[in-house]
Amino acid sequence: MMPTVPTNDSEREFAGWEHFSHSADIGVRAWGPTIERAFEEAAAALTGIVTNAEVMPSQEVTVACNAPDLELLLVAWLNVIIYEMAVRRMVFSRFAVRTDGARHLRGSMWGEPIDMLRHAPAVEPKGATVTALRVEREPNGLWTAACVVDV
């Protein structure tokens, strides 16, 4: 099932993403009320590296990944998206994540084939890294998920 887009401002306040600087590359930092939501926002931040244009959520792709801990699970999740983007020549705009809270993740993502003119993709992510990698619950209760992406 496709996730609903947050419709009210209060929910937007609690989930979102931003990019941060890393000399030659770009960092993604996302937050949300749950690990899953933070991971979904991190995926949106990854798309934000590639394009600012609207991406139609017309095709669904499902993935699964495993890792020994939550931080490496974020790296695995972003890397599986990068892989699907590369082999399917797609960009994604909506994401739904389920985890067991630690090591296993199942994700769905919705997007469309890259349209060179409309999406004007800026740069191709090579891989998510363990640099500035952080998945943590903040004192305010929100989860943060962050790492640098090599481009």
Next chain:
Amino acid sequence: MHIAGLMQIDETTWQVGPTGAMRVPVVIYADANLIEAMDDKVYEQARNVSTLPGIVAASFVMPDAHWGYGFPIGGVAAFDASQGGVVSAGGVGFDISCGVRSVTTGILESELATVQDALADSLARAIPAGVGSEGSISLDAHEVDAMLLGGAVWAVAHGLGDAADLERIEEGGCMAGAQASCVPGRAKERQRREMGTLGSGNHYLEIQAVEEIFDSVAAAAFGLVRGEVLITIHCGSRGLGHQIGTEFLTEMVIASGAAGTALPERELACAPIESELGCRYLGAMRAAINCALANREILDHLARRVIRHFFPAAAPRLLFDVSHNTCKVETHLVAGHPRTLYVHRKGATRAFGPGHPSLPDALRSVGQPVLVGGSMGTGSYVLVGMAGNEERAFASACHGAGRAMSRHSALRRWDGQQIVDDLAAHHILVRSRSMRGVAEEAPGAYKDVGAVVLAAERAGLARRVARLRPVICIKG
């Protein structure tokens, strides 16, 4: 980086340690201004590298260094397998065997003027560039494996290159020791439709004019003539290398954690050279080197087809093809004794001096060409490896200008179309599908490449031979 904590050896050589957990000193080659402009993380990372098992002589930093992944970009470190030495996926980088290839053409820049626009358009059509671009070559599983073992030799055998190029490519165009079976399935799948594609980011194909000659003897040996144009390609092993880098970095992080290895940073994860994981990574990394060599050979082949269409009498000749993200087994004299070492060069170019046996006859007396990419606006340099640089940094030199500003900051400061227009006013034609990508690669986001190569020369690493000015730039 604060200069105060560094011990100055000479004008362009600085040293720290060893102290604490450092097994060897950190040695930085740069002038005071370049050091002041370097991120503090460069020193921190070079220091971390100096703590790794089996490291020999020093953890070296090139003049263009910046913050990398475990190793600084612009870092050189050699490890001895017999001393428990390690191999590091971060020490090679995600774009395995990313490198530069330059081709002399004999065409005068003045001949180019009347066709510059049309040539730029034709190259932009012929060279698949940017995110999601697809080449005309699609490989099945069997051919992917053949390419991974054969490198540029494979490309030539398939009519996608020129046999005369091979002696001017590192390793003769084919890296020995590649193991296709060590390459993860996803890496192969990612590469099936990416052969002969340029990629994005700082990768480019340029037509460049020789603007200044510094060393006429080396320039003559290299076929560089003032006013003539070259084709220069900067790219690497595409999705295959990225996937190998990604998967092995994670595997090394997990293995280091399981082994209880104390690492200053997780991203410094590595594996003993003689371990199963180390051997498997080396087999896969060498296969990725072959992928990069094949890819640059094919891109060059595509570019030459376009050049010949406009200039049927052109005589393209490969000057050299050299990588700057590798780990190679080399023999170096250390304290007067030859030792077999695994030399990591992350954002550093191999720079063999005169007389090195691996160089082709035409170049041996002069030394190895070192191709240093600049930015779209400022141009590039051809250097030559200097005698004695083996003792300085295992025969290595800088690889580029190095970024002075993040993509994020560049995007806030510049408008891509404005940069394209400004460069066009200076007769530099940029072709890119992404104006945001152009803004992120703005000339002003890079350090002064002239200062970087001058520091490399003063440090005795590589001497300037010629400066090249971009005329046409195809960006991903």
